[in-house]
Amino acid sequence: MGFGLVVRFVARDETAARAFDGLAREALEGIRAEEPGTLVYVNHTVPEEPLVRVFYELYADRQAFEEHERQPHVRRFLEERGQYLESFEATFLDEIDGKRPAARTV
Template sequence: MASGYALVVRFTLRDTSAAQQFDNLVAQTIEGIRTEPDTLVYAVHTPTDEPLTRVFYELYADRDAFLAHEDQAHTRHFLAAREEFLSNVDVTFLNELEALSKRPGTEQA
């Protein structure tokens, strides 16, 4: 049975200055995201040997949780402010086939 609503977003940044400013924007935005009860995972990565790329993995309790996230002031600010730093963005929505969670409280006997 599938659970959650997930997406992967790949951002390509214009240059190193834009990357630094983007990272600062992300840090500010994540502070607001921490208060969202149904945002389960919001992870930001930099691929090895791709210093101008950021990959976000986002997992929400369900589609309504994702829509609530998109409607938050901190998210709307991020979506508007990020544009000046980007040369490309690619979004992939995911269907869950299998999952393993080792978060505390999720172990099975």
């Protein structure tokens, strides 16, 4: 079954929000290229809250998430994000049922 999380980030200011977005974009390059078990990884803005970013992440399973966390591009993101943030909150999710992306074939 799938494993996911939602993370809400609050940037310190608009400059920090832009820098955070750049850091996230760099991580996404590696995620797209090197993580077949990461099914969805999306950074969202929140209308009327310009300093807030919400990530939605869906993995094939818990092991795929753990592999994601070990990747160098993710380690860099996790180590550097704090300088841009006022706060963040993560909510972990275990899938019950739903429609999800089809598994990629290589």
